[in-house]
Amino acid sequence: AQTVTQSQPEMSVQEAETVTLSCTYDTSESDYYLFWYKQPPSRQMILVIRQEAYKQQNATENRFSVNFQKAAKSFSLKISDSQLGDAAMYFCAYRSAKRGANSKLTFGKGITLSVRP
């Protein structure tokens, strides 16, 4: 079974600064997808960024980028130029790309990010 570990329960960053959120995972599969989701307080979860395991290039979406280290099974999220609206819980998630597999997401416990003005 796949597991996702987010070992930092909380982090804080100064507005306009850069912060990196860590995530490690465990799987015996070679083909999969990794995601970062954002869950603002009392609001629904939204997708921040996704990474296909077969791609060596790290995904980027505007101020958000990932550092995907497949051999180390590490998938960190970097938020540049942090904004007050970035304050939320961030979840790392894994999905198998195996043909016929259940496409459910396996989530980590999440990390609460606060942004200081």
Place this chain on the structure above:
Amino acid sequence: DTGVSQNPRHKITKRGQNVTFRCDPISEHNRLYWYRQTLGQGPEFLTYFQNEAQLEKSRLLSDRFSAERPKGSFSTLEIQRTEQGDSAMYLCASSHRGFQETQYFGPGTRLLVL
């Protein structure tokens, strides 16, 4: 595209009562998922549908839980004889099966069992 909607948003019930939640996925999405999220934890998979077929159920889904997706559109999740341990946020997500499949989440239904 109005997004995934869930009703009710909040539900308070007494132990032993039955509750039913509804999820309306994004139109044209053929996959629908239910997850449960407790305080301080990430969502945990409960079950999923492809069209009207329920393809997998987690061991978390005891016999008191049942889900349906008639006609492959909206879905309902029913909990019978609720227990205090059922208190959680119940999240629904939908996706379109395919290479770039991405799950889009609804706002959730927060259940409190007294």
